[in-house]
Amino acid sequence: MGSFDEATAVRRIGDGRYSAELDAAYGFEQALNGGYLMAVLARAALDAAGRPHPISTAASFLRVGRPGPAEVHVESRKSGRTADVARVTLVQEDTAVVEAILTTGTLDGDAEPVYSADIDGLPPLGECVPFGSEPESGFAAQVELRYDAATMGWLDGQPTGRPEMRAHFRLREEREPDGVLLALAVDSLPPVVLNTGAYGWAPTVELTWHMRAVPAPGRLSLHGHGRLVSDGWFDEDVEVWDSRGRLVAQSRQIARAGRNRH
C-alpha cells in the first residue's frame, strides 16, 4: 500500500497523455472514491499546464472507477495569463470514466482575504468522534476523519433530518495539505443525505470544486450541507477550512440519493 502521492502519481506517456495505476486503497466496496479520481486528474492537468494550483475542477462521473491501470488525457482549451483551462478525461479500458474541465493557475500563499464568511461550528478535535474502530484497509485506513457527533445520528438509526456532516480531516500518513489533497478532502465525507434517512449507494453525478487558498499545515475542517433532497437527487456543498481558519476550498456535488430508507 503506497502513499497518497504514489497512489495519485501520473507518468507522461505522450502529448497530453498520462498513465496512472489506480490504488484500491482509496476504494469503497462499490467504487474508487471520486475525490481520489479528481486528485489523479489534477496531477495530470497541473503537469500539462506547468501550473501549481487546481483553481477550478468540474467533474462528471460517468462510470465507476476501478483499481488498476488508467490513462488521463489532457486537452488544452486555453492558455491565458492568469489561468489555463483544459478538458481532462480519466479513461479505463478505452472508456471515459470521468469527464472534467480543469482550470489551473497560481494562488498567492500570502494573500489576505478582502472578505471572508465565518466558519460555522465544528467542535474541537477532542470532542469529535471516529466512525468506528480503526480500519485496516480501504478509504478509512488512508483518511482519518473525526466527526461532529451532532451530524452522525444516522449511524445509530436516528438521522437528524438535516443534510449536514462535519469532520476534522487528515491523512493517516504524514503529509501536509495542498491542492491535490484538497481534491480528496472535498469528497471524503459520507453523503449528507444519510441524515435525511436515505441509505444506500449515493453516486455522485457532477462535482465542481474550487481551490481558494493555499492551505496551512495541519488538519482540515470539512463542513458539508445540502439544500434540497427531491426527485431522487440531492446536492452537497463542502467547505474546507485550514488550521489557520481560512476557507481553502469549496465544492458542490449533485448526486442520486440512496434508495433505501431508514
Add this chain to the structure above:
Amino acid sequence: MGSFDEATAVRRIGDGRYSAELDAAYGFEQALNGGYLMAVLARAALDAAGRPHPISTAASFLRVGRPGPAEVHVESRKSGRTADVARVTLVQEDTAVVEAILTTGTLDGDAEPVYSADIDGLPPLGECVPFGSEPESGFAAQVELRYDAATMGWLDGQPTGRPEMRAHFRLREEREPDGVLLALAVDSLPPVVLNTGAYGWAPTVELTWHMRAVPAPGRLSLHGHGRLVSDGWFDEDVEVWDSRGRLVAQSRQIARAGRNRH
C-alpha cells in the same frame, strides 16, 4: 429584436453540430451575458439528447462571446437510464468560447421535496427597486430585475461590505420560466463583489448550475451571495426560487474581481 426563444434558438446542421445567431440584445458593453450563452448551449444539448431538462451544467468561459453567428458542438459521453452527459462547446470564428459539460434528464414536475432548506429574506416585489430608469436596449431591456434595496448600497457608493445581491426576476416579454430560462437567471445579477467595493469588469471563469425542479409560472426570486473574496478571485452562489417557494436552481461561479476600488 427577437424573443428569448428566438435569441437562443439553435438549428441542427449535422451530427452533434448546431448553428446559432447570438443576439446583441443579451449583451453588455463588454460581452454577451454568460447565462444567455449557457441557455444556447442547453438548447443544443437537450435537442441532441432528446431530454427535456438541463440537470447539470458546468461551463468554463474561455473568451468573450460576441453577437453574430456561432456553432454549438455536442459530443455525447454517456447515455444512461437517468441522464445523458455531453461535452458541449460554443464556437465562434473556429475558436472555442465556452467549454461545458452538460447532464440532461427528466425531472418530475410533481415531485415533493424530501427535504428543503428555507428561502432567505427577499422583500415583497412592491418593496423592491429597479436598477434605474427603464432601458431601451441591452440586457436590462430583456430582463426585469427588482432588487432588495438592502443589497444595492454599492449603487450609491456605499457598498454594504457583504457580497450579497437579491432580486425578483422575469423576462419583460410574456414567457414563463423553464430550464432554459433558468440558465439565464443564474447569471443575471450584478456581481455580488460590488458590495465589497470591487468595481469594474468581473469576468466569470467557471459557472456550474443545477436545475433542481420544474419551475412554476410567475416571477423567480434570485438569492446571490459569496463566501470569499481573496487574491483577485471571488465566488458567487445564486439560488433561484419559484413563485411556489420551491428551490428550482442553484449555481456557483468563480470569477475575477474587478480591479477598481470604490
